[in-house]
Amino acid sequence: MVSFFYFLKLKERRRKMIYKELDNGLIKFNVSSGLPNYSQRNNEYLDEITNKKIAHSMCNVTSYCMAYSYTGAAFPKTSKKYTQEEDQFIEFLRNSKEVNEYYKKLLPSYYKAWKNNEKDNYPPEQIHDILNYAFNLWVGWRAASLNLKAEINSMIKFIIENNRPMVLSGKFGRLNHIVCLVGLVADKKILEHLNEKNLIKYVKKFIIDDPYGDFRDQYKTIIGNDIEMTSEDFIHIFKPVDDIDNKICHFFHAPIATV
Numbered sequence: 456m457v458s459f460f461y462f463l464k465l466k467e468r469r470r471k472m473i474y475k476e477l478d479n480g481l482i483k484f485n486v487s488s489g490l491p492n493y494s495q496r497n498n499e500y501l502d503e504i505t506n507k508k509i510a511h512s513m514c515n516v517t518s519y520c521m522a523y524s525y526t527g528a529a530f531p532k533t534s535k536k537y538t539q540e541e542d543q544f545i546e547f548l549r550n551s552k553e554v555n556e557y558y559k560k561l562l563p564s565y566y567k568a569w570k571n572n573e574k575d576n577y578p579p580e581q582i583h584d585i586l587n588y589a590f591n592l593w594v595g596w597r598a599a600s601l602n603l604k605a606e607i608n609s610m611i612k613f614i615i616e617n618n619r620p621m622v623l624s625g626k627f628g629r630l631n632h633i634v635c636l637v638g639l640v641a642d643k644k645i646l647e648h649l650n651e652k653n654l655i656k657y658v659k660k661f662i663i664d665d666p667y668g669d670f671r672d673q674y675k676t677i678i679g680n681d682i683e684m685t686s687e688d689f690i691h692i693f694k695p696v697d698d699i700d701n702k703i704c705h706f707f708h709a710p711i712a713t714v
Contacts, residue, residue, distance in 0.1 A: 473618055477640065485638035485681065486525055486620050487664055492635075492680040493521035493541065495666040500542040503549065504572050514633045515580045516548070517541040517666040519590050519705070522620040522635045523598055528710035531594060548580055548589040558585050583624070587705060598708060605704035607690075611654045613706060614639055615646075622705035623663075625692040627670045636704075638662035640683070661689045 474482040495517040498510035520540040523530070534543040548554055558579045559566040568576040579585040587601040599622070613619060614636070621636040638661070645657035665679030684692070693702045 471618075472615060472646075474615075476643075480643050481640055481659060482643045482646075483638065483640045483662075484614050484618075485662055486614060486618050487635070487637040487681070490525055492664040492678075493517050493524070493666050494668075494677070494679070495541070496668075496677060497539075498542055499537055499539065500545050513541060513545065513580075514666050515586055516545045518622045518633045518635050518664075519586065519599070520544055521664060521666060522622050522705070522707045523590075523594065525620045525635075525637065526598070526707055526710055528594070528598065533593070544590065544593055545580055547593045548586075549578065551589065551592065553592060554579060554585065554589045557588055558582070561585065583703060583705070596711065598710070599705050600708070602704050602706065604701040605706070606701060607699075608652055608654050610636065610702065610704055611639065611645075611658065612649060615649065617709070619709065620664075620707050622707070624694045624703050626694065626696050627692060628673070632665075632667065632670075634666065634679070635664040636661065637664050637681075655686055658686050660685060 474484045475488075477483055495510050495513045498508065498513045498517065500509060500513065501507065502509050520530070524540070530540045530543075532543070533547050537543050537546060555566075558569075561584065562582070565577050565582070569578055579589065583601055583603070587599055590599055591597050610621060613621065622633060623636050624631070624633050626632075639658050640660040640662070642657045642659070645654060648654070648657065660683040663679075663682050663684065665682050667677075668674040668679045669676035669682050671682065671684075690699055691697055695701065695703070
């Protein structure tokens with residue numbers, strides 16, 4: 456197999472439906488249980504133009520690496536300067552010839568504005584399609600897939616049936632932000648109704664891992680592990696905001712071993 460593919464040293468992960476029994480007939484699914492979550496606050500990457508750290512805006516690459524780590528797959532080592540995965544990823548993303556060409560072809564005016572450092576420009580990691588393309592190129596396989604109109608039902612089933620994380624884009628107050636969706640708390644009856652179209656009615660809480668902290672106290676708490684939100688907040692916060700049917704979602708898949 457061509458060395459481009461990084462199906463290396465995969466951690467053993469269970470593939471069955473995994474949940475914890477709670478009181479009052481509730482169950483909890485959490486794909487990141489027992490695993491460390493990532494923080495963007497300690498990112499070291501320096502912007503090539505300003506030579507300043509941009510950790511405050513690295514929720515995208517940090518959430519992507521965090522979600523990927525939960526699948527048990529190994530990361531490539533591509534940087535001589537940085538050690539953290541998210542710093543290595545953004546270095547690759549911004550400097551890859553293939554990624555730059557993809558951005559230039561997809562959105563030429565945006566690409567030009569970024570390269571010229573124009574006001575309010577969009578670096579490639581801030582565009583969903585490019586973020587997804589670059590990550591799969593970096594790790595060497597289709598580790599994540601982007602759906603701009605993912606059904607909430609399919610997202611709920613993805614957690615329950617596949618034990619896999621997702622990356623979502625939301626509006627947290629005035630903050631545009633990206634986090635990992637890692638679990639949910641639901642009525643146990645949901646297991647008997649997985650073929651229904653309105654599964655959210657069984658969900659009491661969604662669980663996210665937030666690379667910046669806890670949105671519930673306006674990020675005064677800098678640890679964002681296992682943050683619970685109501686279904687109402689889920690619908691209101693994640694984009695498209697207030698859409699009761701669909702969301703922008705990056706699905707992370709099971710790693711595949713090769714010989």
